[in-house]
Amino acid sequence: MGGWPTEQAQANAGPLAGVRVLDLTRNLPGPYCTLLLANLGAEVTKVEDPWTGDPTRSMPPYRDGVGAKHLGLNRNKRSLAIDLKRRQGREVLYRLAERSDVFLEGFRPGVARRLGFDHETLSALNPGLVYCSISGYGQDGPLGQAGGHDLNYVATAGLLSLAGKPSVPGVQVADLGGGALLAAVGILAALRHRDRTGEGQYVDISMTDGALSWLSLFAADYLLAGEGPQESPITGRYACYNLYRAKDGRYLSVGALEPHFWQEFCRLIGREDLAVEQFAGPPRRERIVAAVGEAIERRTAAEWLELAAGRDACVALVNTLEEALSHPQIVHRGMVAETQGPRGEGVRHLACPVKLSRTPAAPPGRAPGLGEHTRAVLRELGYSDAKIENLAAEGVARLG
Secondary structure, eight states, X not given: OTTOOHHHHHHOOSTTTTOEEEEOOOSSHHHHHHHHHHHTTOXXXXXXXXXXXXXXXXXXXXXXXXXXXXXXXXXXXXXXXEOTTSHHHHHHHHXXXXXXXXXXXXXXXXXXXXXXXXXXXXHHHOTTOEEEEEESSOSSSTTTTOOOOHHHHHHHTTOGGGGSSOOOOSSOHIIIIIIIIHHHHHHHHHHHHHHHHOOOEEEEEEHHHHHHHTTHHHHHHHHHHOOOSTTOTTSSOSTTEEEEEOTTSOEEEEEOOSHHHHHHHHHHTTOGGGGGGTTOOTTHHHHHHHHHHHHHTTSOHHHHHHHHTTSOSOEEEOOOHHHHHTOHHXXXXXXXXXXXXXXXXXXXXXXXXXXXXSSOOOOOXXXXXXXXXXXXXXXXXXXXXXXXXXHHHTTSEEOO
């Protein structure tokens, strides 16, 4: 497609090269989904409000006046700034939908229909269009119209109850895992079907459904064997799968879930006597956790890591984000890559986590300025320069 800056054209080579995505989403779930698609080569056109843009543009902290979150989530995309509440703006959207492969929206159910770009309307223009909606509870059902955020979705899905005392997750599990990732899976599956048949289809992604699907192991225990997950070994109740405070105040994670790992861990801390009581019930279970905690507190985290090096004891430091980004394993895997910032300077971003041997993902490109590609996109649709300037003068479009 014309109008791409050089670095974006280079970045959009990959297994999804040639797939055109029209992205109307904001904030986190949808933009992360299209970031994955863009990293794999899809040509993503991000449609934004002409005056405010994606809310992440104004969220602190900032890099050269632009929200860092926006710069991280919207790399390798084009920005088209048009007012979809205006007839002329919707006409632009319709013409884009006619030539797109994927349409993604994250409005509350019913909003897209009221604005005139629901699945039925756009699929009539383009029968091969894959139309994906990401919402909190899905497009129907008793909660379909309810407002909510990630915490509400994981609470409804039962995920928060599994740790005993519910706590607020430090990352958006439903937004990312239940919404963005499964939307990408659904889109790719629908594109595969379209490759065979030429038919597009509607992809309905509920972040609550997605979060619930993460509980497959626990749900199987309950649905197939009638057993709830109250005694799950991965909720922090057992000594073999827990967090422990070392002498220096740093925390270590212990994931010695299988018996041979647990036995090696017990040898590491000098408590071989605990090896046969890995899954003892209460009150002995609590005493074992306390005994392991006392043993760990005798040394610093660094000392334990040195002792555990080369041994299958499943011990790892609880890293800060700064430590994680500079960790030798993360660096070796190329998960932090350098690209251009808003003003052309070098900045670092997370790289694509999907490693493909024949069609690797491109390195991160830069995020676009608000409306940076409006003129180029409108020209591709056949708008004259005079018409483009007129749309900008009327406040329908913003030219970056």
